[in-house]
Amino acid sequence: MGTLRFKLISWFLLVLLIVLVVFGLLLYLARERSLYATLDSELQNTALQLANQVDIEKEEVFLKSGEFTFPKDMYYEITNEKGELISKSTTLQEHNLPFVSPDKEKQNFIIQSIPSWEKHPLRLITLKKIVREESDDEDSKKPSVALNSQTLFIQCAKSTWLIDEELEELVNLIFWVGLATFLIAGLGGFFLAGRALLPIKQITQTVQDLSETHLSERIDISKFDKEFHPLATQLNAALERLEKAFQRERQFTSDASHELRTPLSVIVNNIEVLLKRQRSPEEHVEIHQSNLETSHQMQHIIEGLLTLTRIDAGQISLQKKEINLYNLMEEVFGNLQSKAAQHKVSLINQIEKNTSISVAEDKFKQVLINLLDNAITYNRPDGSVTVASQKENSGITIKIIDTGIGIRQEHLTHIFERFYRVDPSRSEKTGGCGLGLSIVKSIMELHGGSISVTSDNDGSIFTITLPNN
């Protein structure tokens, strides 16, 4: 029940319920008020008319007989101050109305409800009237002199059962109409919420249908309402990234398998051909030699793959320490001296003698060896490889400058990619497996540094940067 649909409907129904209750209450109160106002004005009118009928003569209070006929559905009772009954309606029969006196001096009348009088709810008005006996003087211009005055209480009442009945009906009506509204709206809300959530279902379905092999599928944004466009767009973008990642992964696996299968097929083929016939010792040696070389090649690729995989998996922790860059470079030069001599390339160390860097020595040495090895291999005869460094605020920059054949512009952006080869046929001569530069890049990134390259016909410059600690 923790579904969004349920929550939506719950909130919707709660609000609806509050609205219905408030509406019903207001309707009830307004109706009640209007009914009572009508009743009250009726009572008041009747009481006033009744009051007009009251007269006094010789201390005797009486009702003038006149045109006024008292409504049959009302009661009245007139009492004096002492509570003596002066007159009452016939409708009262033997009963008396409950006496309520308007408390305050100024209050002429009071209207109130008596919830239960003789088993009836009653609306009662009590009007205070002072009657004065006037002189019989016919000259009305003379100020009348009060001879005798009496305070009378004129009470009029009417049963409110009709009103109560009507209000009760109203309550019933409000309840049933409210309930029906509630149910219809609830049902409608249920479907509407479902309808509103349908796109989410569809998007989910689309994403569910994706499998590793069908990552190229996308959510058709045009099918959805505007509100869902950001979601669909974001999902599509995420799918795009995922697809690319899978593609890279597949490419890498496929490249790796290709790089390993070819040398493996050399070894297998060599052995099968060898076993076909009787072979001379020389032939054996030759084939073993070939297999050994190929095995070394495979070992080289596997080590490279392993290094990359370990870096990718974050399994390599760098044991950084301060080392002297000049000395390290001399050491690397020493390792490559014979190869440089073979290619007639001179190595020039222009690094300041006191330059120190903080790196994982073995890894960083591998970076330098890889870069310098390339710089020698792809150099021209009688060329040179110059290594220089420069301290900057943010760290240190090391440049490896060769006088080689250069790298064509279209290859520059790809050369750090795994298994990328500027010329596939070159691998035979140089023994590279297409992983060297990507390993270099990974190691530099592991150090928080970076590598970049520029190249033209006069050679290439590889620039590596190392940040300060």
Place this chain on the structure above:
Amino acid sequence: MRILLVEDNKALVKSLRKGLEEESFAVDVAFDGEEGLYLAENNPYDIILLDIMLPKMDGITVLRELRKKKIQTHILILTARDASDDKVKGLDEGADDYLTKPFRYDELLARIRALLRREHKIKEPILKIADLEINVRTHQVWRNKIEISLKPKEYAVLEYLAYHPNEIVSRTQLWEHIYEWQNESTSNVIDVYINYLRNKIDKDHEKKLLYTVRGEGYVLKG
């Protein structure tokens, strides 16, 4: 039979060439796609072994170009990728078969023989012309149940003729199918092998199988 091997890995080329030549195949090698395409266009190969990942021009493009130029040579793809996409693509572009590296050398040979049989619409693995029998797998030859020992080139000439029985095969045609591209011998050398063959298969038998058609070439008929 003459094979074009298009493969950039030198060690694999060396190993395959050695093996195939020992099986009496004439082997030409191209180390990249462009060279492969050029050789295939200009020589009458019986089989082309084509790698997919090649420098300069990939194998699929070579394949497409060859088929576009109506070159019908049977092509067997050697691929280091086992992704079925490559196989499907290769076969759909007109390749006849494929092998995934690393492959068994014996399987490669068997597939080459199968392609040759398909080329010549033969089902039996043993070629028969009258009472002459040739086992193309073991390179054994019998005449009237008696095994005849042949030198590799003699065998190559006989095998080619046996794949084209009752057909006049010119000297040049024979020469083109048993020698590789840069061989310096001339087609006259074929006459020498024909003579050797005649001595070995026809000499002691009443019924002659190998005939010379003057001015045209040779024919093996039963």
